[in-house]
Amino acid sequence: MYNIVFTSILVMILGWKTYKLVKNKRNSGNFDDIDDELVIMLNKGDSNG
């Protein structure tokens, strides 16, 4: 019984971790996107300078 509970916890952690990793990979995009996003956000409002 103890081992079933322990293994279930570990499997759940692995499942959650895999879900997060896959989700991050899907949303990761590429460096060009990061670059453009940063420039757009910095220039929003045209307040710098």
Added chain:
Amino acid sequence: MAKHAIQLSKKKRTKYRFQKLKMCKKCNRYSVLKDKACPECGSTFMGIEGLAHSIFKKRLFTEAIRILILVCIGIIAAPTVKALYLSLITGMIFVIVYIILTFAFIKSEYFTELKKILRVDLRKIGAGIQFDSDLALEDVREEKLAAAYEKLREIGDLIYSDQVKMRRVMVLNDIVLRRDMELELESLIPSSYDKDFVKYALEVLKINRALFTKKCIAYFIHYRDAVIRDFGIESLSAVAGTTLRMKLYILEFSEFIEEFLEYFPKDRFLRLCNILQANPDTDWGSLEERAKRLVEMKYHYDPDFKRFVS
């Protein structure tokens, strides 16, 4: 005021603009300047990618510690020896799978971390660039024009505001421009008419025509009345002459060229005639007809134009 002769250093080039960002971990301030150390506290700047790597490594380490603690507790808390061995085996398999998973997705995880830093620290980045801009302004006041321009040039890679563009142009108008300098023009075009920009662009026209792109020519055409008022018709004629650099530009701005045909010096007009003759199948509109008429009227007896006279 006499212009200053200065030497500008080469621009720091990076594949992506965000790679210019660096952080002083002591002051918690971002910068885009070329300085290696923070001007406030003197400590060395850390590049944004280095920062993301270090945060990412820390996160992995914390995760690894948590996993190990959990597995250890699971093993220690086992009620029987058999359960202890089973927990040990399960724990080891879990740790191995966890490590494999982490390494399989390491690239996208690092990427996510970098994105997170840029999003979370956006305000700090903006404040850091503002600080850099103030430093540049200080340099202008102290007449350190090379340092000021280099700072504004780095800032201009990330901030496209008219204010930054105008400051750069003002500094450029105070220095002696040379062909060997890494000059920019298109990136400095403001959103409205700016006399200083036009002054700078006309100066650039004299030393490097190649910098006059389609966007820049379009700017001059859009603000033609103001340009003529401030700099005279000759300046606009010089811009029209620049459009003869490329066949595409001639096609795009044929009406504009037509207006200034008579103002063109002989060499520019000869160039236009050569291009028109070399491309008989292209539809040049009324430009071709106007050019022919001008040849007949003005250059009829010129041997250089003999082949254009029918």
